[in-house]
Amino acid sequence: MDEPRDDSLMSRFEREGARRYRAADAVTVVLLVAILLGLFAGGSVLHSGEQTSGFQGQVVRDVGRPLATVSAQSGLGKLRSEATGFLSPDQNLGSSGGGFAGAAPAAAGGIPSVTPEAFPPTALGGKAPPKQRLRSLLVTGDSMVMPLDADLAQKLVPSDVRVIQDPHIGTGISNSQIVDWGKLAQSQVRADHPQAVVVFIGANEGWPMAGAGGREVQCCGVEWAAIYAQRVRILADIYRQQAHAHVYWITLPDPRESDRETIARAVNAAITVGVQPWATDVRLIDSVPIFTPHGYRDAMPIGGTQTIVREPDGVHLNGAGSSLLARYLLSDMAQDYTY
Secondary structure, X not given: OOOOOOOOOOHHHHXXXXXXXXXXXXXXXXXXXXXXXXXXXXXXXXXXXXXXXXXXXXXXXXXXXHHHHHHHHHOHXXXXXXXXXXXXXXXXXXXXXXXXXXXXXXXXXXXXXXXXXXXXXXXXXXXXXXXXXXXXXXXXXXXXXXXXXXXXXXXXXXXXXXXXXXXXXXXXXXXXXXXXXXXXXXXXHHHHOOOEEEEEOOOOOOOXXXXXXXXXXXXXXXXXXXXXXXXHHHHHHHHHOOOOOEEEEEOOOOOOOXXXXXXXXXXXXXXXXXXXXXXXXXXXXXXXXXXXXXXXXXXXXXXXXXXXXEOOOOOOEOHHHHHHHHHHHHHHHOOOEEO
16 A cells, blocks of 8 residues: 655655754754854944834844954954945945044034024025114224224214224234234123124234244245134134124225235235124125225225325325225114114
């Protein structure tokens, strides 16, 4: 009598003389694969655990840490990446690591952060903040600010604005031997807490300044301008008093002499860069389009009359020039204050 036929799937292994694997063999294979996966991709296991919350993520992290250490120290992780690199030939342009996420913060010598203060409220379609009543104004700088300070004080007398006139003749941002403007600005703010500040300085610039490692940097290349811009930025930040005050920084009109023109160009470029972070609080008042749109000139039309606006030295503004500049300044200030 023929034996009954066994149609189960497992019987074919025995008919062919093949080995039948036990459940224990399967467990062994799974464990072996898991160990190899951990050795070659331990970092990936740890990363997966870091992306998973709760108890499950904790278990994966506990297992992934030693595997990631072994994978890194043995070099197997790197070998796996090189061996499978052809599967993903494109550069990693995703959001994990490098790029914006990997940029060092400004405090670590990396890329400075952009803050909301860099945008005027109206630049993105917003409304201008309500104007404040102007009650105190600091007008400071070197001899360039004279007689502008007196002009502003006179024009604001009817508005009962306290104008603090504080020129420091013969000083400069690039020369701290007579006055360190960083210290001066701090003392001015502590003493008066001005609601607004006008800065007009630059008649005595061009001095060498200390660069990286204390090395002396001569005027007027980009390295010198960068140091000057950093000093301007420090002063502007002091004067803005943590966004509690507006600063109006005036650039230099072109001087007559070519040597001074080189210095003025570097100073103006540095001022423009220095005040950039705070467009909401710091306004750049560019005097070049007003007085020297096509180069130096002694006179210009004011109210239909050709009027001398510069002092004989070819650097400073005279009374007529300062009075004209004061009108421009008050027009800009009217965007922020009532008076």
